[in-house]
Amino acid sequence: MFQNIYVESQVRDQKYTQDILNFFSEVPTTEITAIEDHFGKVKKPYLHKRTDLNLFLGKKKGQLIKEAPQAYGTQTGKHYYFIHAYNCIYECEYCFLQGYFHSPDIVLFTNHDEIINEMKALIDGETWFHAGEFSDSLALSHITKEWGQYFDFFRNHPEAKLELRSKSSNIKSLLELEPLGNVVVTFSLADEENSKKYDRKTPPLRARLKAIRQLVDKGFRIGIHLDPIIYSEDLVGRYGKMIDELSEVLPDTSLEYISIGVVRYTKDVYRQVELNYPDSDITKQPLQKSFDDKVRYARPLRGWILSNVEKLLSQHYSAEKIYRCME
């Protein structure tokens, strides 16, 4: 998976680091002083991740937790996202990460204690902490095994809520933990055709549905992100099928929320998408510059997509659990 591992000297001896290095014992490892001296110092093309992906291990400096933008999560409570990693092993064609960092290399931060301490200071009533903004929170979790530490914290702080966002079906490490009412595991799903087409290297829809069923059976709270929805002529049929399948593995009682959102890009990310996937159908979508300078569908098409998907969801799930993301 990785060509090289670069590890900061200051974290090399941590158990968390050692477990990861042991897992990748055959990958050449180089000690460095600071990640920021290397990561993103030169612009490494995004698609080099296919053949030349490196792993960085070190401490996250600066802000560890950031306030989430409006309409990021549910309407209630305060929302923050925390940064425990950069970049992702998957390659979704619409992913904003391709235009975000100057490198596709994976960075795993090891200072979870500090992140948790910051969380403690921020708790104020219903407070949400979201993982998975800059990386997939479960894709490497069987190697990183960090969530046990967070579960211990959230067990003692029931007013705080944790969301683990993922496109993975890798729930091995979660199944070793006892579910908590204030920890929500959320899965990003798309209809099967679009998932195959655009969510490169991610597990197929059926694998994600299977993972959801296993977590439901174990008593986990589940969230779903139908985001980004990509328009197709038979969108209603495709999403209807997928939502029917979802309802078979996820009952309303185990559902925390479902967010829905349509595909959108910043201008920079859109340029990267065009560059990286010039032949992809994703660049043939009817997108236009919108009110916030982002590139998205025209308002009527967005409204039509969202209301139709809401209609499909409401056949199986409580309407109050469904919300529109970033609209």
Add this chain to the structure above:
Amino acid sequence: MKLLVFAHRGEAQAFLRKLDLKSFEQDFLYGNQDTLVLISGEGIQNTTETLAFTLAKYPVKEIVNLGIAGALRGQEKNSIHSIRTVYHHHEEPSFQSFTSSDVSASTDCLSYYKRVTQSLDKKQLSQFAGLVDRELWAIASVSKRFKVPWRSYKIVSDITEEQTDCQDIFEKAYEFSLKLFHHTHPQPQNLIEDLESQGFWITFSEAKKIEKLFKLTQPDYSSIANSEMTGKQKTQKLIQLLEESVDPITFKVRKKIKKELKANNSSKTHYSVDNQLEETRVQVKSLLEDDRDVQDLIESLQKFPLKEIQSLMDGDLR
């Protein structure tokens, strides 16, 4: 240096644009180092004067005349003909005729001293030639004097026995000009030129839009291309087709909103929405000149379907 001679600027438009020719000393001349365009003006006299001036001043090696002509022998509208021999008629036929340098040309043209509006004229003139114009004989005559070879390409703009509407021809001038351009420059270089060669009249901003939409979809537009619509109408229809194909929802919404607004607009009150359909606000502009206008505006606002329009903007097509 090649000299292209047109009677009117409208007939030269496509050449000026495509060849990027700039105004050149006189107000009837455009050009660059290789090509000059002469807008000769209508009729024998104007053409003789301006062409003689040009040939005296510039080292022209070849003259190509391009323009519209009337059909005297039933030639199809929009068909393009290379002229073999040109005749002249000024109340009486002139003896002198001139033959072009295009050895493969097979259509003759007669330059007449006035516009042909009567079928009697047509009957008389058709004995001499298949096409009629008002300048070519002068071009050929002056060319001979300066010993410069000439060719001429005429596009049939009207059938002379039909009632000719000069306004129609004026409006179609660019379309004719494009056809002539593509006839004399037969390699379409891109999508827009290809469309133009099929009769679409495309402005710069429309070209950008069409190019963008064609990247997203390639519907069959042959029925539009082959239709009898004007070039402008064809382009509008093509854009509609492309937009509908790319985003049928927004297309339907736009259509419905347009219909609603039209139904509510009056001579003094005008409703409009954000062109991008991002803002759900509706703007109202009204001209109030007396109490009656105020009353009309109140009534108009009371029955204005704001909620329906806002729902449409959110994609509700029920």
